[in-house]
Ligand code: HEC
Ligand code: HEC
């Protein structure tokens with residue numbers, strides 16, 4: 001056949017359609033991958049959210065496709081996952097994380113906050129702010145993300161199909177109360193009759209070592225496991241139906257250390273413990289606890305132990321180990337596990353405990369407080385141990401008991417032979433010590449170690465000025481011992497009960513170099529004055545354009561609370577908090593620092609100097625019930641920008657060198 005024009009055209013068309021049939025029509029007609037359980041339709045809010053997801057270009061940065069080589073991102077994607085997807089929005093570039101399985105991993109509150117202000121939650125994120133979208137749009141996007149989570153939840157937490165558990169519901173629960181003054185206080189009577197007290201006791205004896213006293217999966221035993229115990233305060237537990245709870249609790253979770261409970265606890269007991277985990281942690285709701293007065297046999301009891309250093313040491317060890325996570329190291333209710341508890345742990349330093357008798361404390365410790373997460377300590381400690389805690393609370397925090405005489409020299413701390421033999425390991429790190437100090441110590445000892453942290457002001461004796469270490473240094477071994485056992489007759493915690501030995505050495509290194517010798521600032525530490533790439537594009541206009549607000553007044557106030565102690569009120573480096581540690585003192589702010597540079601330093605600190613980082617997440621465990629002046633606080637992105645503006649202004653006023 002000769003290659004006429006017609007033959008070429010017709011041949012071309014035939015070839016074209018053959019290819020199109022092969023790669024488009026045939027697959028569309030014949031490709032019916034088996035629908036997986038995670039393929040779900042997109043209706044209502046979820047459907048609108050999906051449209052908004054691609055119209056706002058989320059898929060330019062987020063994929064929804066887990067490949068074989070994507071270790072630890074979740075199960076590999078299968079064709080059937082996408083049975084409902086038209087068009088597909090797999091995404092092509094992973095600037096942000098893959099979202100296939102994000103779903104209900106985070107709370108709605110978190111998702112909304114992150115969508116509006118990503119950098120409040122993830123300081124270095126380059127995800128744009130979507131605060132400009134309407135509330136409905138934001139809600140729909142989150143509904144869509146949650147739906148991806150439903151897929152996830154369904155994939156690894158298959159419903160109890162083909163088991164007798166399907167659709168089981170627990171016994172009826174107590175009605176919800178609304179927070180606020182009008183809600184009827186509920187006391188022991190309803191707490192007991194609802195079965196919750198029994199549930200709480202079972203939780204403490206059977207579940208707490210793994211799932212933790214605050215239900216967050218951080219029990220003492222939890223950290224040692226390959227698959228860590230779940231946090232009941234996150235999804236999917238807040239939305240998990242009863243039948244899944246009872247199923248998992250009775251049968252255990254294969255492949256993990258979650259026990260099979262059906263052999264040791266009855267159904268009635270299991271429903272009670274589930275009820276407790278749900279009401280106190282998974283979907284807590286406020287009950288005004290009304291404890292009343294101590295009933296017999298507690299009424300009128302007085303402390304059988306005479307107060308002494310040994311008694312206080314015992315009370316402190318238990319307090320540091322068990323109570324600090326909720327009540328805070330200074331007793332003001334600022335512990336890191338407080339988040340999400342209803343009601344919150346109280347402020348024991350607010351001066352309102354005058355009317356509490358020994359019996360009041362002992363009763364609450366031994367049986368707990370109804371309708372709260374306060375555990376039943378009588379299940380774990382003897383009466384004498386609890387009475388030692390009562391002495392500790394009363395002398396140190398509520399100060400309703402007379403203080404003991406000051407310890408004589410040489411008696412202030414335990415210094416057992418073992419600690420005299422130890423030497424600081426070469427692996428101890430100043431930087432890790434600085435971060436630990438900012439989180440665990442600065443609220444009492446002050447950021448610059450001058451003993452003036454805001455949470456320590458009510459203590460008796462007040463926290464030590466650690467800079468005195470410069471004139472009268474203790475050897476590192478002695479410091480380690482002070483940290484491990486605490487200082488006698490003071491609220492200085494026994495950190496050996498809480499921090500592992502290597503972290504205590506990090507702190508010792510920080511104290512020695514920061515407060516004893518003073519960490520000199522060398523030119524090489526400060527570098528060229530240039531910010532790293534991710535901060536070079538720093539731009540307030542973009543921040544404001546995306547709905548952020550800037551407040552110079554806030555910057556000034558924050559500077560006064562957090563920075564002036566070291567940098568001086570005018571930024572000249574003459575703050576009054578750094579006394580003896582003079583060689584660690586900052587120099588005057590140099591004129592002409594770029595904003596991106598200032599922001600970077602404030603967010604991340606200056607390595608190998610006393611300057612800590614203030615990036616939001618670092619300070620989250622330190623939120624207190626009372627406003628802070630200095631010490632520590634969770635700073636937001638807006639706070640850091642306000643500080644940056646203010647520091648820039650101070651710097652521009654400095655005399656040129
Ligand atoms: C310019 C790229 C970019 C765009 C556009 C973008 N993101 Fe992100 N996103 C990121 C980055 C980077 C992160 C990781 C840092 C963080 O958590 O903010 C992230 C994180 C997330 C996370 C948290 C993931 C996790 O593991 O917790 C969610 C959820 C999310 N983005 C949703 C969205 C949604 C919804 C949109 C569209 C409205 C969107 N993103 C648009 C870059 C982007
Ligand atoms: C020895 C430690 C341990 C103890 C004790 C323990 N758990 Fe667990 N539990 C785990 C671990 C580990 C997981 C995580 C399994 C996973 O990731 O799916 C888990 C998961 C769970 C889940 C979620 C199951 C799921 O994935 O849906 C529930 C509900 C639960 N535990 C309830 C309880 C209750 C109630 C008790 C006390 C009666 C208890 N656990 C005692 C370790 C423990």
Ligand code: HEC
Pocket residue numbers: 213214289318319322323324325326327337341342343344345346361364365369372373374375377389393
């Ligand atoms: C899981 C967090 C948590 C732990 C751990 C915890 N508590 Fe509590 N505690 C609370 C909560 C919540 C309350 C109740 C607040 C209320 O009644 O409004 C409370 C109440 C108290 C009260 C009564 C205060 C009052 O105003 O009536 C005392 C005393 C107390 N706790 C001491 C301790 C001691 C001592 C320990 C350690 C042995 C401890 N708590 C451990 C959360 C906790």
Ligand code: HEC
Pocket residue numbers: 329330436437440441442443444445455456459461462463464466474479482483487490491492493495507511
């Ligand atoms: C609840 C407040 C509080 C917290 C938190 C706290 N301390 Fe203390 N600290 C004290 C008090 C009070 C003293 C003793 C005051 C006295 O005996 O005069 C003290 C004493 C010390 C001493 C002894 C100094 C000396 O030479 O006598 C050291 C060292 C110390 N603290 C380090 C730390 C470190 C490191 C941290 C953080 C891991 C920390 N402290 C956390 C309150 C606190």
Ligand code: HEC
Pocket residue numbers: 447448521526558559562563564565566567584585586587588589590597598601602606609610611612614643647
């Ligand atoms: C514990 C003392 C201390 C505190 C508190 C402190 N800084 Fe610093 N800061 C330093 C030291 C030391 C340096 C090292 C550089 C120097 O010599 O100026 C430094 C460096 C800086 C720099 C870089 C200056 C340069 O020359 O490159 C900035 C910006 C800065 N701090 C801002 C702040 C702000 C804002 C705060 C409060 C949020 C703050 N600092 C809190 C001690 C402190």
